[in-house]
Amino acid sequence: MRLPHREALSGWRFRLFAPILAGATLRERLVACVGALACIALTGLICGGLLGEGPHLPLIVAPMGASAVLLFAVPSSPLAQPWPIIGGNTISAFMGVIAANLIHDPIVAIGVGVSLAIAAMSFTRCLHPPGGAAALTAVLGGAPVASWGLLFPFVPVGLNSCILVALGLLFHKLSRHNYPHVVVSATSMHHTKDPPANRRVGFREEDVDAALQVLKETFDIDRADLSRLLREVEIQATVRSSKDLKCADIMSRDVVAVSPDTTVEVAHALLLRHNVRTLPVKEPDGKLVGSVGLRELAFASGPVKALMAPPATTSADAPALGLLPVLTDGKTHAVVVIDQAWQIIGLISQTDLLAATARLVPTDRVALESVA
Template identity: 35%
Template sequence: MTVKELIAFLAPPQGSTSHSEKLISAFGGFLGIFLAVLISGHYLGFHDALLVGGAMGASAVLLFAVPHSPLAQPWAFVGGHLVSTLVAVTAYELVPNLYVAAGLAVGGSILLMAYLRCLHPPGGGTALAIIVGGPGTHALGYHYAITPVAYNLAVMLAVALLFNNIATRRWYPLSLHQLWSPPPTVKAVQEAGMRTVNKDDLTAAIKEINAVIDVSNEDLERIYALASVHAHMRRVHGVASRDVMNRSPTTVAADADLLDVWHLMQQDKAKGVVVVDADRHVLGIITINDFLKQSAEECKRGFPQCLIDYFHKARVGHAKPRLARDLMTTPVISVGETTDVIHLLPLFARHHFNHLPVVNADKQLVGMVTLPYLMSVLHDDAAAKQS
């Protein structure tokens, strides 16, 4: 492992913000904490003010460095600290053992914050500061939630709202951006031709936002990939096999000569043919891979010359398959014409084939679904080709 790789392993990148954005975040943190500690010192004294300021310092990192994080939104910030304050005061009043009280204060705060959807990590610091605080802190009791916590929250939130929205032109809270500047719809993105997003695209988008996103690029890429799969599955839900099948698949009889089958596949540019009986019941399927497997031992001069030699040897009496029934794969997995296409992909993945015959209620062949075409439908390429 090189030094560069070791550094990347020990200190992975956390964001793609500009230098000016980093400086702005630092100044916002300074301004918010300066005012918060100033207010706390007035009510608690310098020592206890620093204990409260520690939790507010952690909040400042979220409010000014990662304002788009769900953990930094106003309800998470205000609710997290107030809930933690009430839980910690209750724990201190009811539990004489400070070690147990400290654990209950932090654990209980996490539980309530999670259920109230106001999870804010610095809230744990607020809870602990109350347990280990001095006489000035303990004397306030539940009034601590008002002075200094509520005052600090009001000051910090006011600074965050003004600083992030006016001084830096960020969007805070993030819901304002979603309300006033909604993201493009899936349809709009598709119409713009933006169907494929890779890791570089995500990195470029984050740089354009120019704010730390509290999710790694890898997680964003995984989220996008999973969301795309779910979106594709949602769009095709209710689409039947008959809607995506080739209604005129190439078919041959079981006693068809293999050389004729090969020529027919070349003529129709088909990679697979269905072997049927007189009533179009599916007997088997033959693909190019079947020809290649059978003629592999003869393929010393390249394809298709080896295939011609293979057919010739079969016709002069060698013990090689020469009719369709001798080469076809059987039994054949098929699906009904009303089968939802969301059930087809698992079949292709499980059995590792690319051709899936479609039959009607009488088990007669009515079409063929191929994996490449199905994937094009899932990516909306089929509609683009037809337009």
């Protein structure tokens, strides 16, 4: 019998332990386990204290377990946001109660209940997979559920959902997760209708819509997140293809800097004299402590130490094109290159990066486009 090659075994192990979800890490899964452990237990404890234990009403309904998987394992999913959890579970349970009361055949009732739940959640923009289980619970829950009638969707289903979401909000805040997941829409820093500079090239939003129509698939990701992911992929691909160009290759080495005690008037004069937009602020030993620019110096007086902003920094051996997201955000005009001791060794401005990027464009392509 022929044994598998070591490479095949290694690939099999990788596929077995590789994360199913994009971006999932072991740390995130452990955090999800801790969140589910604490919040599901607390939800049951709180409901028990409010409603009292007994056969008349369950402390917590089974769909809350599925909601917890979404809430803690994939908190960025559109299906795991507060309204889908609360509205999806409650509305679906209500659809299940309606189906159970109108249809006496349980086989037909469970199908109708789940079908109505999907339709209701879709129209109310609170699609939540555990809602299907909430609808089934309402149909097949037996005497304890039937005794509560139309109140069952609100107690315990709605109550469980509200408490779980409240605990989830607190847990994600403590664990420093972005929840509820909000994608900040890109707007111009100049307060005009123009899109930001880094959104004026490459694909457009209508291209994303067209691609989704071609694929004819529904993905568990917010459309804005999908656009943000694709733009980051573009940047990473550009960085990878130009990985040999380092920050040390394009940085200015004769850096104009000021000390924390430099006055606003002197700093402003230096900006004008050297025709720059940003001045690093360093201690007498050369250690970087902040930066100032025209934005900070406008209508100010006194020493610059009270006006310093957190500096954008990088290292000399970092890929130069990795600075594209920073220097095209509309507010950062220069990145300070530092060593491990935060000593200033250089500075890269938007002009430096633009000049470097222009040199990467193939000359034959430029010539062809100009002729065309």
